[in-house]
């Protein structure tokens with residue numbers, strides 16, 4: 001055992017001895033190679049330097065190099081003469097000195113063992129510099145061949161034959177620039193930094209020197225004497241290391257620092273690392289460097305490098321980091337500009353006001369006699385009731401004139417208010433409205449219709465500065481107020497609109513005025529309409545702008561909805577759109593559509609994550625009462641949902657109805673429609689339903705309306721836009737390039753499309769047979785047919801259709817088309833139903 005151990009130890013010792021021997025041999029070889037390269041460098045350097053004094057004489061020697069009798073003047077004899085001639089004369093001119101540097105670098109590589117990649121870099125850039133230098137010297141100094149050498153001269157000649165003199169100059173300049181940028185890493189900032197650095201260092205030196213002279217101290221004498229390299233470095237290091245490092249340890253670090261500094265790609269060349277005796281200026285610059293580089297003080301090697309005042313010391317300004325998203329968004333905006341939603345229809349032209357007709361050629365006509373007469377009557381009537389008037393003022397509007405009365409002191413307003421009917425009677429005029437008091441004025445207003453009302457043409461509203469300059473999301477020019485001012489409001493702020501009025505009082509014209517206003521102000525990319533028109537004739541003209549401004553359900557032919565059954569699907573689809581939009585807003589961390597679109601335009605939202613520019617959607621229902629009668633809750637629920645929630649995501653509702661009864665305008669709808677427009681209604685009760693107060697029953701019709709948005713009620717004469725005018729506008733827009741299709745709303749799979757019905761015969765509606773007969777006779781499977789013929793509600797008719805489908809009498813739901821009928825005549829139906837029973 002002991003023997004074995006001894007044997008092993010012997011073997012190990014022998015092994016380690018051989019390894020040490022090998023390592024020592026390897027080191028020797030490396031040292032030898034390093035020395036060879038060092039000597040090569042020295043030989044080259046001496047022969048090159050000597051060439052400049054002896055070169056001329058040695059010209060002939062080079063050719064007769066084999067002749068031992070001939071001696072060369074070069075310091076290194078014939079070898080020197082040959083090398084110098086080969087490199088400088090025949091080769092690259094003075095650029096050949098860089099071969100010395102290459103040789104030295106290789107030698108240093110073996111001694112200091114820095115990475116091979118670094119050596120490759122040095123050799124590559126030095127060879128690059130040799131070629132550029134020799135070619136440029138050959139180009140710029142043709143008389144002194146030794147500057148560029150033969151190679152430089154020939155290469156220059158060759159390039160010139162292709163590029164000419166100027167071309168060659170440019171090429172050389174380009175390569176020099178290339179070298180400066182990529183090797184020296186020269187940049188405009190660096191250049192200024194060098195200049196600044198040099199200047200500040202110079203200033204510092206001068207200041208210090210002046211101080212020293214002044215003080216005339218021993219220090220001065222010490223510093224002016226150039227110390228030895230080690231001493232110098234020591235003194236500087238002592239300053240920066242609190243004198244706790246020995247000279248040896250510093251030396252060690254110094255040698256390391258040379259390599260590391262290079263690795264870090266600092267711009268210090270090797271010759272800077274040599275410890276030339278620094279003078280006063282050097283010491284100062286070291287100090288200043290240390291104090292500047294405080295954060296990197298933990299790495300002492302950085303401090304050790306003696307910097308001369310002329311050194312390139314780069315101070316890079318670190319820019320504030322931006323967040324990635326913003327960075328990218330800013331870059332995208334810088335590259336492509338803000339997102340423009342109108343780009344797809346960039347050539348879209350807005351209709352011009354000329355398409356509209358000026359209905360009233362002159363403005364309001366003031367009938368002095370009429371005004372005088374009305375005033376007298378008012379004063380007389382009030383006097384009859386012992387109400388004295390201190391002042392009376394008339395404001396003439398397009399359809400009514402407002403008489404503002406300031407009653408005598410001590411008269412109770414309620415007294416005047418109670419005389420409303422009497423005053424109306426004595427004035428013998430329809431549509432008198434008493435406003436007591438006028439909010440914010442403290443006067444009493446009596447509105448008396450003009451005998452000759454002026455039509456407010458839509459054209460005057462559209463071309464009014466108030467509308468044209470309106471900075472609103474959805475500006476609407478509704479009409480003119482009593483003081484003849486254009487009345488413009490922002491639908492986005494309302495946020496929904498309820499319109500009511502008896503038949504023939506101007507609702508449809510009002511709707512057209514609203515739609516026209518938006519067509520004049522909003523690009524097709526910004527707003528979309530969903531039009532519901534059960535009367536089928538009021539909004540048909542807007543069909544022409546389907547591909548520009550309308551939105552519809554997928555797989556439907558007509559964008560304008562005339563069938564009440566489809567309204568339910570559309571409303572539910574709008575609810576889905578609303579939910580989708582809310583999740584987009586949530587993703588984008590914004591609160592409303594305006595902020596969302598703003599963010600999208602600034603390219604801060606990625607379309608790849610489902611984000612898109614969201615147009616406003618305006619749902620217009622022309623005959624809401626009809627809808628409620630036929631569909632009831634099924635319509636009311638989504639309408640209420642939309643009304644409650646849709647404001648933030650840009651879905652706005654405009655609902656018009658003839659019958660403003662409470663079962664149509666229910667509490668939930670009223671609560672969500674603070675903005676209301678009341679045309680003339682037939683009773684005070686209707687007026688209360690719409691406005692929560694009287695007034696609408698006293699209007700004179702033909703577009704005379706009351707607008708309320710909470711507290712204030714404003715009387716407005718609605719702008720008149722005739723059917724031919726709407727036709728012209730829609731034609732103008734429709735004739736322009738549009739989108740490939742209408743704006744598609746999300747698909748809604750309604751109950752009606754549920755086909756897998758398995759209804760028991762016993763559960764069938766009592767009117768099932770009757771309904772089947774109607775359907776077979778008409779050969780048309782539609783619920784509305786049953787509603788009409790059997791006077792059923794929509795829900796019951798729908799249920800019967802489902803039962804007919806389950807029985808196999810009608811086919812499945814087919815979108816906008818009526819269902820197919822599978823039984824051709826009544827006899828077959830009879831047969832079919834009898835068979836079923838058996």
Ligand SMILES: Nc1ncnc2c1ncn2[C@@H]1O[C@H](COP(=O)(O)OP(=O)(O)OP(=O)(O)O)[C@@H](O)[C@H]1O
Pocket residue numbers: 455456501502503504505506507508509510658702703704717718719720721
């Ligand atoms: N702003 C207006 N200025 C002048 N005349 C108007 C105005 N609005 C409506 N009229 C007149 O009243 C008529 C009826 O208007 P409109 O068709 O808008 O009524 P409506 O309330 O929609 O009726 P219905 O409910 O039966 O459709 C128009 O043909 C027009 O002559």
